[in-house]
Amino acid sequence: MRRALLAEWTKLRTVRSTAWTPWTAAVLTMALSLPILGTAGPDTTACGAATGCDPVRLSLTGVQLGQLAVIVTAVLTMSAEYGTGLIVPTLTAEPRRLRVLTAKAITVTATALCAGLMSVAGCLIAGHVLLPGADLSSPLVPITWPAMRAASGTLLYLVLIALFSLGLAAALRDTATALSTVLALLYMPGILARFIADERWNTLVDRYAPMSAGLAVQNTDHPSAQSIGPWAGLGVLAAYATAVMAAGAVLFHRRDART
């Protein structure tokens, strides 16, 4: 197992574009968070008239964009090997496929954690600097249990997103197909829910779509009756990730490595 892990780690580390993943994630995260924090006020739409403002959640909004870097890395970890044909030597060196997939899962988890740490720290510091003065408190002072839950939950969220992407890539193999499927599954439900006025539909999407369920962990104020609980939401995402990883593992195990 150590050998397989080392091999995966070397592959990930030595490709220039993936070595930059945490930085890219942090930059993308800040690119969304900074303008939102800079313009936030008590009456902005970002706060929501009904729910009020949640400084921690507002600060961490950028993760919705920053996760792109993690998704691309996780997908490429699998699909790039099929694209270039590297999968054949990989499986020759380590024929036990579940071991290969486990090693890949561990490396993308590490990458996601790294990217998450940088992004979350950047967001919270930016929120601490920018928010007070706009009638909103800092997300850091005082450090509360819900704020810690939101920060650590966001790290777990990114890990689960990475595993979800890896599993789909193992099942679909082609980069463009896998990437577009992941992106559609994550972003489209929330967008489409905006078109449907019916409360029940909206609640359903909000609770059980992978992205909105997982991001519920970022709520620190009293969650409304419709929204799913912070840990329950992360649990929903974990269930999706597990299912997709299992499907990916079965397909990876059974199929021939096409070149």
Next chain:
Amino acid sequence: MTAGWRTAGTGFGGLMHAEWTKLRSVPSNLWSLLAAMGLIVLFAVMISSGNPGTYAETPYVDRFRFAHQTLTGDGSIVTRVREQHATHPWAMAGVMIKQSATAGTPYAAVAITPGHGVRMQARFTTDIAGGAHRAPRWLKLVRAGATISGYESADGRTWRRVGAVSLPGLPPVAEIGLFATAPGGERAVPMRPALVKTGPAKATFDNISVTGPALWSRWRVDDVGRADSPEPPATARPPDDGGAFTLAGLSGDILGQADDGSRVIAAVAGSIAGLVPLLALGVSFIASEYQHGLIRTTFTASPRRGRVLAAKAVVLGGVTFAATLVAVVAAFLASQPLLRRQGFGPPTFPDPSIADPTVFRVLVGTAAFLSLMTVFALGLGAVLRRPAAAVPAAVAVALAPMVVTPLSGSPWPQRLAPLAALSIQQVKETDDAFLLPWTGRPWTGPAILTAYVAATLVMGWLLMRRRDA
């Protein structure tokens, strides 16, 4: 080598034939197209069947804060709206005569709005435009029998008549006063949320005077249309000496049910769902050639790279246009019975016909929008070459306005992004709605998208010429 392959190298027609063969013989291309078509229909059906729209129970929305006196017989009210704090283009602050402070009763009002100037409105159906002014503005309402006339003025001396309406059956005793409203969730283009920051209705009035032969001069403040108002009206009454008075209330609206284009908009709203597979198709159509080295064969057969890219763009654009047009028309036809069942039926919402020029423009324009977006992704694929870079880039550029717009509340992200082409789906909007930018100018958006497509294709062509395959 077959005869077809030999002709592929000869003219542009042969080149297009070669690209057509590549497009239809790769299974993942066909799956992307089918997925897009399926999603377009599926989401149109979902949106059409899960949407009661704004008017779930009554054919009107009647919710506002009303500071009023009881007026018997003829009379008038004059005030100056000194300041209007609401930002929604259809927020209203002004003067009103209403049968009673109960939702749904007949009324006539003249009001100032932040986005649509002075309006005189009555009985949920009449809407007369006055001058395109914002607060401060003087407003006057005069009752003479069943006729109510509305006036506006810049200084309170020279008055301009906005309009006159007849309210037959208005009893001699009616309520007259000041009102303020600001649409929150209420005024949505039923299928698309309006693009505005929601905030409470708030306006400051001064120089208030009510005149009438028989006036019961006690002011009362009511939240019309809110039986259980979560924020009871303040105790402050308009002063009798004509000083300033601020009326602040919850969000609300005064609006009658009218054909707002819902039957068309809902039927094509699902088009956005098909976007992601189409973007993947556009990127793959060129990037996968680089990935598998096929591009070298392509360029050996036809060394002029501009022609190859042009052939790809024409074939891809044509095929996606035809496929999505089928899907959009199917979605439109499948949605109509569902929308009727949701209450969007005649006489208020007449059955739309494909032959109607607006409906035709929306349907064909939506297919053109989807096809242009696919070619845009092709251009990005030509520039970036790797699907891992081009797919997220295309998706981010396409979806960013959808994510950013609700967060920022500004109309500009969706006006300037490639997605601006969705303006072609406009039917009867009065303001920019979510993903319906450029109100009143449906062709501006497609022009912007065309510019994006041309720019990426030219950039891709220049890079292809310079770079080795």
